[in-house]
Amino acid sequence: MGYGRLWRAIVRARRSLSTGAQRRRAHASPDRTVTATTTPPETEDALFVSEVFTSIQGEGPFTGRPSVFLRLGRCNLECAWCDTKYTWLFGEPQRERVRQRVQQSADVSATVQRDWVGERVPPAYAKNEQLQRVPLSRLQQQLSQAIQGDGGVPARALVITGGEPLLHAKPLSRLLPRLFAERLTAVEVETNGTLWPHGLERWCAPPPMQQQAPPQLHFNVSPKLANSAQPEHRRIRLEVLRYFATQCAHGSIFKFVVESERDLHEVNRLVEAVGVDASRVWLMPQGTQAEELARAARERIIPWCLQHGYRYSHRVQVAVWGDCRGV
Numbered sequence: 001m002g003y004g005r006l007w008r009a010i011v012r013a014r015r016s017l018s019t020g021a022q023r024r025r026a027h028a029s030p031d032r033t034v035t036a037t038t039t040p041p042e043t044e045d046a047l048f049v050s051e052v053f054t055s056i057q058g059e060g061p062f063t064g065r066p067s068v069f070l071r072l073g074r075c076n077l078e079c080a081w082c083d084t085k086y087t088w089l090f091g092e093p094q095r096e097r098v099r100q101r102v103q104q105s106a107d108v109s110a111t112v113q114r115d116w117v118g119e120r121v122p123p124a125y126a127k128n129e130q131l132q133r134v135p136l137s138r139l140q141q142q143l144s145q146a147i148q149g150d151g152g153v154p155a156r157a158l159v160i161t162g163g164e165p166l167l168h169a170k171p172l173s174r175l176l177p178r179l180f181a182e183r184l185t186a187v188e189v190e191t192n193g194t195l196w197p198h199g200l201e202r203w204c205a206p207p208p209m210q211q212q213a214p215p216q217l218h219f220n221v222s223p224k225l226a227n228s229a230q231p232e233h234r235r236i237r238l239e240v241l242r243y244f245a246t247q248c249a250h251g252s253i254f255k256f257v258v259e260s261e262r263d264l265h266e267v268n269r270l271v272e273a274v275g276v277d278a279s280r281v282w283l284m285p286q287g288t289q290a291e292e293l294a295r296a297a298r299e300r301i302i303p304w305c306l307q308h309g310y311r312y313s314h315r316v317q318v319a320v321w322g323d324c325r326g327v
């Protein structure tokens with residue numbers, strides 16, 4: 001898909017979920033003093049959606065594949081370097097809690113420490129401005145239109161991301177069959193590996209020699225390291241990680257955001273504890289600037305991959321568009 005066409009597809013898809021005013025708010029610096037507002041509860045017939053857009057997958061084993069992205073709201077973790085805080089960082093008390101955790105952590109990078117002091121502290125978002133509760137029937141229509149290409153080339157892959165998508169496993173297990181019926185062939189679910197994929201595991205991709213007709217579902221499992229400023233008992237659930245490593249062995253890969261040697265040692269320990277082969281592990285740099293990513297890749301991460309047999313993942317969306325939404 002040419003750049004111009006791809007960009008038009010992105011714009012069309014984003015229009016379908018947000019008004020012009022909402023988009024302006026999303027890109028402007030949000031209110032730093034918002035208070036939490038009441039949002040109707042999610043049910044099995046609706047999902048809290050942050051955004052829907054069409055782009056190429058920018059990370060992991062399917063990098064470069066044209067895909068429709070469904071970004072869902074809410075997360076059960078609060079990673080200090082998270083680049084989608086607008087999906088979960090709602091209200092001043094939560095922001096203060098994360099700020100204090102960052103200040104007390106000896107594991108976060110100098111860049112993240114710097115990003116959580118003074119004027120640079122990330123904004124607290126207003127949940128009712130960032131998330132829309134969308135009934136499954138309406139979401140199905142919007143996604144189908146995007147998957148069919150919305151007048152352009154179809155993108156038959158869907159990336160479900162967040163936030164933490166597996167907080168919504170039940171409604172997703174109701175939505176996916178409807179999309180499969182509309183010739184969606186591949187789905188990636190990006191998860192932090194702390195929640196069971198209830199109801200979704202039945203579509204997990206089979207071993208390569210046992211080719212079966214689509215649909216195929218892949219879990220991109222991204223366990224969080226100490227550099228996220230999260231307590232270990234919240235971010236690591238070995239039984240869930242082992243489940244993805246063994247029960248969804250061909251439909252899941254592991255992806256780690258690494259910055260320092262200490263992060264690499266933590267990855268090595270986890271890989272051994274979970275029992276996953278190095279060829280299914282991707283290391284990815286932390287950062288929101290193209291040059292920052294390139295330097296980390298050159299100086300540390302690609303050499304570590306070569307040394308340990310891991311794969312390297314860039315962040316194409318950051319390298320191409322910078323710190324920007326909807327790409």
Ligand code: SF4
Nearest residue numbers: 075077079082163192
């Ligand atoms: S698990 Fe992912 S979405 Fe949730 S806070 Fe961490 S990086 Fe952000």
